[in-house]
Amino acid sequence: MTPPQTVAAESLGSPALNITVFGLFVAITLYVVYRVSHRNTSTSDYYAAGSAFTGSQNGVAITGDYLSAASFLGIAGAIAVHGYDGFLYSIGFLVAWLVALLLVAELVRNTGRFTMGDVLAYRMRQRPVRAAAATSTLVISFFYMLAQMAGAGGLVALLLDVQGKGGQALVISVVGLIMITYVLVGGMKGTTWVQIIKASILVLCVVLMTVFLLGKFGFSISALLDEAAANNAQGQDVLEPGAQYGKTAITRLDFISLSLALILGAAGLPHVLMRFYTVPNALQARRSVVWAVVAMAVFYLSTLVIGYGASALVGSDKILASSGKENSAAPLLAFEIGGTVLLGVVAAVAFATILAVVAGLTITASASFAHDVYASIIRRGRAEPATEVRVARRTAVVIGMLAIVGGILANGQNVAFLVALAFAFAASANLSTLLYSLFWRRFNTRGVLWGMYGGLGSCLLLVSVSPVVSGAPTSIFSGVDFHLFPLSNPGIVSIPVSFLAGYLGTVFSREQADPAKQAEMEVRSLTGIGT
Amino acid sequence: MTQVVHSPIAGRSPGRPEPGFGGITRPPRPAPTPDPGPPDFAAIRNSPEFTALRRRLRRFVFPVSALFFLWYLTYVLLAAYARDFMSERLFGSVTVGLAFGLGQFVSTLAITFAYVRFARNTIDPRVARIRAKAGIRE
Numbered sequence: 001m002t003p004p005q006t007v008a009a010e011s012l013g014s015p016a017l018n019i020t021v022f023g024l025f026v027a028i029t030l031y032v033v034y035r036v037s038h039r040n041t042s043t044s045d046y047y048a049a050g051s052a053f054t055g056s057q058n059g060v061a062i063t064g065d066y067l068s069a070a071s072f073l074g075i076a077g078a079i080a081v082h083g084y085d086g087f088l089y090s091i092g093f094l095v096a097w098l099v100a101l102l103l104v105a106e107l108v109r110n111t112g113r114f115t116m117g118d119v120l121a122y123r124m125r126q127r128p129v130r131a132a133a134a135t136s137t138l139v140i141s142f143f144y145m146l147a148q149m150a151g152a153g154g155l156v157a158l159l160l161d162v163q164g165k166g167g168q169a170l171v172i173s174v175v176g177l178i179m180i181t182y183v184l185v186g187g188m189k190g191t192t193w194v195q196i197i198k199a200s201i202l203v204l205c206v207v208l209m210t211v212f213l214l215g216k217f218g219f220s221i222s223a224l225l226d227e228a229a230a231n232n233a234q235g236q237d238v239l240e241p242g243a244q245y246g247k248t249a250i251t252r253l254d255f256i257s258l259s260l261a262l263i264l265g266a267a268g269l270p271h272v273l274m275r276f277y278t279v280p281n282a283l284q285a286r287r288s289v290v291w292a293v294v295a296m297a298v299f300y301l302s303t304l305v306i307g308y309g310a311s312a313l314v315g316s317d318k319i320l321a322s323s324g325k326e327n328s329a330a331p332l333l334a335f336e337i338g339g340t341v342l343l344g345v346v347a348a349v350a351f352a353t354i355l356a357v358v359a360g361l362t363i364t365a366s367a368s369f370a371h372d373v374y375a376s377i378i379r380r381g382r383a384e385p386a387t388e389v390r391v392a393r394r395t396a397v398v399i400g401m402l403a404i405v406g407g408i409l410a411n412g413q414n415v416a417f418l419v420a421l422a423f424a425f426a427a428s429a430n431l432s433t434l435l436y437s438l439f440w441r442r443f444n445t446r447g448v449l450w451g452m453y454g455g456l457g458s459c460l461l462l463v464s465v466s467p468v469v470s471g472a473p474t475s476i477f478s479g480v481d482f483h484l485f486p487l488s489n490p491g492i493v494s495i496p497v498s499f500l501a502g503y504l505g506t507v508f509s510r511e512q513a514d515p516a517k518q519a520e521m522e523v524r525s526l527t528g529i530g531t
Numbered sequence: 532m533t534q535v536v537h538s539p540i541a542g543r544s545p546g547r548p549e550p551g552f553g554g555i556t557r558p559p560r561p562a563p564t565p566d567p568g569p570p571d572f573a574a575i576r577n578s579p580e581f582t583a584l585r586r587r588l589r590r591f592v593f594p595v596s597a598l599f600f601l602w603y604l605t606y607v608l609l610a611a612y613a614r615d616f617m618s619e620r621l622f623g624s625v626t627v628g629l630a631f632g633l634g635q636f637v638s639t640l641a642i643t644f645a646y647v648r649f650a651r652n653t654i655d656p657r658v659a660r661i662r663a664k665a666g667i668r669e
Binding site: 084087088091092095097098101102103220221222223225226239240241242245246252255259263283286290293294297439515519520522524526527528529530 | 639643
């Protein structure tokens with residue numbers, strides 16, 4: 001089947017221009033990373049950029065960390081093809097930030113220093129809790145990263161006209177190496193600036209496209225929707241819920257499960273939590289979230305217009321016939337309204353998105369390994385800071401290499417579910433234990449372990465016996481069928497399991513929480529005294 | 532950066548400015564040695580100021596969290612099981628579902644700014660008082 005691909009390749013402008021714009025972005029960000037990173041020898045510099053960013057800077061950086069390729073290309077594509085159901089993703093991703101704002105951000109900033117493990121282990125037995133926190137951080141980061149890197153392969157095919165697997169592998173490797181350079185040279189400070197630059201360009205780009213689209217339809221949403229429905233294979237159904245998830249009772253339940261994972265997952269994502277340590281205090285952490293909420297509200301409203309706009313101007317048939325399928329909706333629309341130049345910009349933004357998100361994940365995973373596993377578990381808190389940073393850098397290289405290999409192997413696989421799965425993990429293992437340790441005095445070590453491993457374990461178990469892995473045409477092993485659990489997203493079961501396990505573990509343990517540490521944590525989390 | 536200089540919650544801060552020559556206040560000096568040790572966290576936690584702070588904060592964030600969670604859940608359940616209702620046209624091709632979705636954006640922004648206002652007026656001054664009492668110089 002070559003005809004659709006050649007159509008897409010021809011219609012998608014000039015790969016040379018796309019590469020040039022992307023190259024420009026990489027050059028600018030590398031220069032900035034080099035300039036801002038004078039010293040990265042202390043743990044505080046490497047992990048938390050010396051906690052010297054302001055709330056507004058960090059808010060934009062959070063936006064950059066959070067708006068992955070799944071958010072940009074995935075949601076625009078889902079709205080373009082399935083209509084309203086794609087919009088539901090945007091809402092879940094946005095509303096989720098209220099959990100972070102009200103319950104997590106400021107308390108986590110006051111309590112911890114570098115990692116999620118700092119908060120969870122504060123008044124518990126250090127080694128087992130840090131081991132659990134690091135396990136969860138590494139698993140979530142790896143799944144999230146794999147989704148990003150595998151997406152890069154499809155994007156390469158679409159935007160750079162590299163159709164061979166070998167060529168795609170080469171481009172994935174280059175993207176991975178640039179990312180490792182950011183992390184090694186820049187540490188958290190450099191990575192944060194990459195996020196800030198990327199988020200600014202991304203939000204600006206979608207806002208301009210949105211204003212243009214609205215202008216084209218005389219600033220009438222209704223006219224845009226009419227045109228979108230007229231050019232979509234599903235017709236008027238794209239304006240109504242259910243085009244994608246409304247088919248059966250199972251798909252509806254799956255949708256609810258996904259919605260729960262989205263809203264409860266964001267505040268438990270380790271790379272998001274770690275961003276709160278780059279600001280000096282709780283007030284700035286609060287400001288970070290406010291900036292992030294506003295930037296993301298603008299972004300997600302724009303994706304609604306861009307998604308329907310792609311359906312209206314490009315048409316769902318043409319989108320699905322292109323080599324990137326749903327993911328190509330935004331690039332195709334950019335080409336339609338702005339020619340090769342705008343396509344070049346959107347392509348570069350999409351690449352920059354993958355690059356920056358993977359860099360954020362890498363520094364989080366490496367920090368968790370070096371700080372929680374190496375310094376606290378292996379060296380029992382007696383590691384030299386310089387050695388700890390060296391371990392973190394080496395870990396970053398290893399993780400970056402794993403991301404490259406994983407991305408090449410997963411290239412072309414159906415991995416869209418991985419991001420939703422990472423949210424389910426975060427909601428199941430991290431949110432429950434974080435909330436208990438921040439708000440429940442009696443919570444103890446066994447509660448953390450049961451909650452964390454219970455959530456992670458039930459997630460992994462349910463996914464392995466779900467249609468994602470076997471028994472459906474889109475499964476990883478589509479030839480065999482050993483699926484027992486009907487839903488693709490385990491959240492609706494694993495989130496309550498995790499909360500219940502955390503409760504039961506605490507109640508069934510005779511261990512008393514250390515009252516002195518408990519008082520310290522409670523005072524510190526609310527007032528910042530002792531930080 | 533802030534620094535803890537003294538422990539007892541009701542104690543005098545040794546780093547407070549002393550009146551200088553002619554009543555000109557000199558800038559505070561670093562705390563004299565030896566290090567006074569960590570703050571007395573148990574005393575702070577049992578102080579009425581702190582319990583009031585905790586109560587005020589929880590009385591805002593818990594109900595509001597429950598509220599937006601239920602509001603979101605209502606929306607998701609309507610989208611999943613009340614398709615006809617969500618598909619009704621309000622004007623032109625704008626459906627009830629779309630209006631509900633935009634309502635989630637509005638409520639998210641409204642709650643965000645309500646919390647910022649609440650924290651600025653109610654939480655931050657209380658935290659500042661507790662910190663000052665614990666002898667922390669800002």
